[in-house]
Amino acid sequence: MSGPFADITETVFAEKSVLSESYQPEEILERDEEIDAFSHALQDVLFGREPENLFLYGKAGLGKTAVTKYMMEELKSEVKTRDEADELHVHEINCNGKTLFMVVRRLTNNLLPPEASSFPKRGLGTGDAFEELYQQLDRLGGTHLIVFDEIDHLDDVNTLLYELPRARSNDQISDSLVGIIGISNNYTFRQTLSSKVKDTLMETEISFSPYDAGELRTILHDRADRAFVDGGCDDSAIAKAAALSAQDMGNARQALDLLRVGAEEAERQDDNIVVDTHIEEARTLVQRGRLRNKIRDQTEHAQYILETIAKLENRGEVPARSKTIQDGYEQVAEAYGTTPLTTLKSIQDHLSDLHMLGFLLRHERNQGLSGGQYYEYELDLDPMIVLETREDIIQSSE
Template structure:
């Protein structure tokens, strides 16, 4: 986007305001209609600021000779709930949803790539159908189906077996699921991971669902065990709990005890606590 005569990018980087100012200058210099594509918008750290800036750039006078639109892509159906009203109230918002793929569509994808990447007779046709069916039952996307077939092939190779069978795909299912959960946990902030560890401890001892105050006390011990200063307010813990619930890590149970007990939420993991603890142990080992 920058012209050849543009000044060099500062070695120390640009401040956020400076970066937006330069972006707006280039939009106006080029002119016309610009479309900014943001993939995985649920992983943007400060999506509201970015989206507000871009969507309101012309209205606020930052650009005058161009127009800007944003295409946000996410597999998280709840991502719009995290957007501030200043973003969601922007005119001309259009939401397009794509339904999950069924087993037939996923099988077509697997067969396409098997014809190009798999040696003849190295994978049973029934194993391909199995991978497609399992992926369709779960997330309904091609990435998961391909992961099942790939991991199934790795398992067959490790055991010196051929071809890849339904049994390999079934075993691969658990490994892929564990890997997906582990990767998602790794994306979370340090304190969110400590909160997950605290709730996993509650879960393994059968003390769930637990209130945020109870979780806070255990979280503080977990954070201190990692030589980290814990968050100081209950509100911070509750914000993290809400985020983790929205991301699908936790189940939330609303309680109403009337005038005597008031209203409050209780939380428990919505996944295997063993996976959480194993993943967090691996993360801790790699950061030491």
């Protein structure tokens, strides 16, 4: 008796990993202007001078992290050929879900010699962690570029961005040079910083705009040449994936997902070539997956509010006013053993944020002199996606 995998003998993929999010291309396509700006901002490193601080802005999937990784590798290679350049150390840390202490502690531990004990998780404060970080920077010497990905997710980011750029001028380091590279999905991140931090940073800003359909086709063709066996993907499927993504978010990650999931659909249907219809079928699957990820990215209380509205929607009780949502939210939060937010204003702030993020539809109502003006809300997505995602989150945390 043959096993369940016995009939699987062919694949459209030659190197499937080329279409994955973790894949780092050797060459960055369609980002020449951003690469030029990056090179100019960091040219001081080649001459042993203090590097500029650099901030990259743009929505997810626009190449910020990929360009940064590429530029760091290129810079490290070039530094080795330059007599004036100091030894270059690059440190990368993702700030999502991290506290300031966790970030500084991790940087410190990355710098410690192998035989040294790790900086403790408890018993010392953030100030102690900064002090140890400065000692380790000077112990190593050279130039240090510290890449903070998703820096807008970090709590107390003002302290980080005030301390590090001033470390040398405040005599906390003397034998090393430090530059900061911040990566943010939030175009308005700088506006949230304190005025003293803005004055201290003096950073170069590079904004990553969405890709158009032509740029996405170039990227997809390059990846498809390596990802698929000869004749495994029709050119029209590549054009379809590029066009759909350009119409939506101009997002390379989304376009690559469409191509990969479309190819998986082709294989599931025993087709030996990826065509337009497979990309169309992938569209629904990719959108569903991205919605799940967006829900996971929200704060705990924002997720409770989404779950509340999803339950109201299943009972046919939407659109709903914020007070109705607050009552349901309190029941949901308490069911999870969490103390709910206590003010209606805090619920309304979350509802406003979720509306701006595209999760909710908001309807303005005007009852005239008798009832006044107010908003009602409902989901702008399938409530089952919310409830299934919440269930997955709960199960994974148990």
